[in-house]
Amino acid sequence: MTVRAVLFDFSGTLFRLEQDESWLSGLVDSAGREWDLEAQTELMRRMTAPMGQVAALPEEYQQAWEQRDLDPDLHRKVYLEVLRSSGVEDPEQARALYSSLVDPDCWTPYPDTGPVVRGLHETGVRTAVISNIAFDIRPALDRIGIGELFDSVLMSYVEGVIKPDPKLFLRACERLGVxxxxxxxxxxxxxxxxxxxxxxxxxxxxxxLPTSERPDALSRAVAEHGLAM
Structure with a gap:
């Protein structure tokens, strides 16, 4: 059957939260040593991992973790605890790091994000973003000029549903008319x-992968299904 619509995840698919040295400058461990690159990379992984529990959390945070992408307040609460449990002991630094995580301007598009979305739009293929997220990602799409090209943007905190719940995929298809x-x-x-x-x-x-290491994965993905740009 011909593909008439493409649904995209956001984090790690269209955009990536790239490591910025300025966010982590001044971070020290309990022994007063600056965080090395490996520790910084692991921290960023924990902040953007799509599934699975990334840190040991007290029992009082378990419900917040499970529902973090449904409620911005719970999202903030639990990720500040993830930062604390990961070694970011300064509350001010933790709040600053969290602010970067939920700032659409801090997210970097993959090199082929714009070209693929524009190409699909020009050929009449309908598109949507489906994201487990607790902040508005539309400014990131608008920043690179593709926001208006999507036929629908489904964010879990707005929809009240998170992937892998099938209702979210069915809802996207219904909105796209496919x-x-x-x-x-x-x-x-x-x-x-x-x-x-x-x-x-x-x-x-x-x-x-880092955006510099993944130049054409989206292009190849759509080509696998006969969608030439």
Whole structure:
């Protein structure tokens, strides 16, 4: 069946929260030593991992963790605790790091994000973003001139549903006016995004690599399903 719509994840798929040295400058561990590159990279992974619990959390934070992408207040609460438990002991630094995480201007698009979305739009393929997220990502899309090209943007905190719940994929297909069998989901998580196959969508996995190391994964993903740009 011909693909008439493409559904994109956001984090690790269209955009990535790239490590910025200025965010982590001045961070020291309990022994007073500056964080090395490995520790900084692990911290960024914990802040953007799509699935799975990234740090040991007190029992009082478990519900907040499970529902973090449904409520901005819970999201802030639990990620400040993740930062604290990961070694960011200064509350001011933790708040500053969290502010960067939820700032759309701090997210970097993959090199082929713009070209692929524009190409699909020009050829009449309908598109949507489906994101487990607790802040508005639309300014990031607008910043690179593709926001108005998407037919729908579904954010979990607005929709009240998180992937891998099949309702979110079905809702996206309904809004695009296509059957699930006519839609391709592209994302960086087999567990979250790959669940689209349960309702009949196709799925292509992309790796959430640094943007400099992943120039054309989206282009290749759509080409695999006969969507030439």
């Amino acid at each position: 059957a699930p069998e006519e839609a391709l989901m592209i994302g960086d998580s087999t567990e979250a995004d790959g669940a689209a196959t349960e309702v009949g969508c196709r799925f292509e996995l992309v790796e959430p």
